[in-house]
Amino acid sequence: MTALKSVVRVGIADLNIVREPDTIRTSGLGSCVGVVLYDEKKRIAGLLHVMLPDSSLGKSDKLNMAKFADTGIYALMEALKAEGVRPLSLKAKIAGGAQMFQFGSSDTIRIGPRNVEAVKKELGRLSIPIVAEDTGGSSGRTIEFDPATSILNIRTVNAGTREI
Amino acid sequence: MSTENPITDMHLDVLKEIGNIGAAHAATSLSQLLGRKIDMHVPNVRLVSFDEMFEMAGGPEKIVAGIYLRIEGDLSGSMFFVLPIESANHFIQRLIGDSSFDFNQNPIPEMGVSAMQELGNILSGSYLSALSDFTGLNIYPTVPSLSVDMVGAIVSFGLIEVSQYSDEVIVINTRLHEEDEDGSSSVDGHFFLLPDPPSYLTIFRSLGVL
Numbered sequence: 001m002t003a004l005k006s007v008v009r010v011g012i013a014d015l016n017i018v019r020e021p022d023t024i025r026t027s028g029l030g031s032c033v034g035v036v037l038y039d040e041k042k043r044i045a046g047l048l049h050v051m052l053p054d055s056s057l058g059k060s061d062k063l064n065m066a067k068f069a070d071t072g073i074y075a076l077m078e079a080l081k082a083e084g085v086r087p088l089s090l091k092a093k094i095a096g097g098a099q100m101f102q103f104g105s106s107d108t109i110r111i112g113p114r115n116v117e118a119v120k121k122e123l124g125r126l127s128i129p130i131v132a133e134d135t136g137g138s139s140g141r142t143i144e145f146d147p148a149t150s151i152l153n154i155r156t157v158n159a160g161t162r163e164i
Numbered sequence: 165m166s167t168e169n170p171i172t173d174m175h176l177d178v179l180k181e182i183g184n185i186g187a188a189h190a191a192t193s194l195s196q197l198l199g200r201k202i203d204m205h206v207p208n209v210r211l212v213s214f215d216e217m218f219e220m221a222g223g224p225e226k227i228v229a230g231i232y233l234r235i236e237g238d239l240s241g242s243m244f245f246v247l248p249i250e251s252a253n254h255f256i257q258r259l260i261g262d263s264s265f266d267f268n269q270n271p272i273p274e275m276g277v278s279a280m281q282e283l284g285n286i287l288s289g290s291y292l293s294a295l296s297d298f299t300g301l302n303i304y305p306t307v308p309s310l311s312v313d314m315v316g317a318i319v320s321f322g323l324i325e326v327s328q329y330s331d332e333v334i335v336i337n338t339r340l341h342e343e344d345e346d347g348s349s350s351v352d353g354h355f356f357l358l359p360d361p362p363s364y365l366t367i368f369r370s371l372g373v374l
Contacts, residue, residue: 011213011214011215012214012215012218012224012316012320012323013214013327013331014215027223027224027225027314027316028218028224028225028314028315028316028317028320029316029317030313030314030316030317030318030320030321031317031320031321031324032320051320051323051324051327052324052327052328057328058328059328059329060328060329060330060331062331064331067327067331098317100232100311100313100317100318100321101232101309101311101321102309111321111324138311139313139317140313140314140316140317140318141317142224142225142314157227157312157313157314158270
């Protein structure tokens with residue numbers, strides 16, 4: 001019997017986990033960064049849609065872990081651990097962090113690059129290697145990861161589709 | 165908005181009135197500019213999740229021409245004028261008198277980019293000056309910037325400020341619409357006004373509803 005493939009969707013400031021044969025996808029990344037953590041052998045992956053670099057920016061009493069690079073990556077790693085994945089076997093692929101407009105308030109103008117820096121710093125802290133990345137530029141991205149092949153598919157409006 | 169100051173239905177009605185006044189002025193400017201009547205719908209004002217906000221504009225992957233500008237002064241916030249590509253093409257073709265103009269071209273012809281930014285200038289200027297007259301607040305728009313890309317990528321930029329306070333955003337959404345002589349829809353777009361959370365209090369205070 002062949003299993004029916006389905007696509008798990010992750011919204012903005014959200015995270016989720018997927019196992020082969022399903023794939024996982026997030027749409028319309030601009031300055032946000034999509035972070036995929038995966039275990040190649042177990043064919044399981046998690047995807048996080050980061051909006052802000054650091055949870056210290058949060059001014060609300062309710063903390064949405066998935067919104068920030070520091071808390072979100074940690075939360076995603078914990079969720080994968082709960083599925084029996086060893087942190088040492090995790091690898092990462094990241095995409096996004098574009099600069100969609102050339103101006104904004106002083107906080108927001110460099111938010112894309114700042115998100116990318118924060119994601120890299122946190123992955124470094126957790127000793128998770130970045131295998132591939134497609135970051136920066138000024139285009140939006142839709143990304144989809146397949147845990148069966150460890151391929152991240154990236155679609156943009158102007159530059160077409162590529163795989164990393 | 166902190167829990168001590170919940171937004172009530174009355175507050176949402178006040179924001180709706182603000183959208184009404186602003187959009188009516190913008191519609192008049194637009195109709196004059198194009199020499200034809202553009203319908204603006206009564207704005208709807210809702211507190212929605214970020215994902216719901218993208219759905220309002222056609223879904224996160226929908227490709228649009230989006231004009232973005234910041235509002236500064238007594239109030240701060242973001243404003244978007246979002247048109248699906250077909251609608252944006254229609255608009256600009258008519259405005260510059262060139263029926264071959266297409267936002268799908270890469271690079272986009274400079275004439276069209278300028279015209280679209282000028283359109284953003286005129287619309288946001290008339291919207292915000294009406295808002296300024298009504299509230300007595302000083303409000304200045306920044307120069308508008310254009311991006312042709314996915315809705316999620318464009319609009320999320322305007323959610324960065326809000327996202328530091330909340331996982332939800334108050335959207336003052338006005339739909340604009342125009343039908344051709346044959347009844348087909350030629351233009352269908354949205355104005356989104358997203359005040360930064362600290363500015364809600366400023367608006368309510370200026371109108372004496374706090």
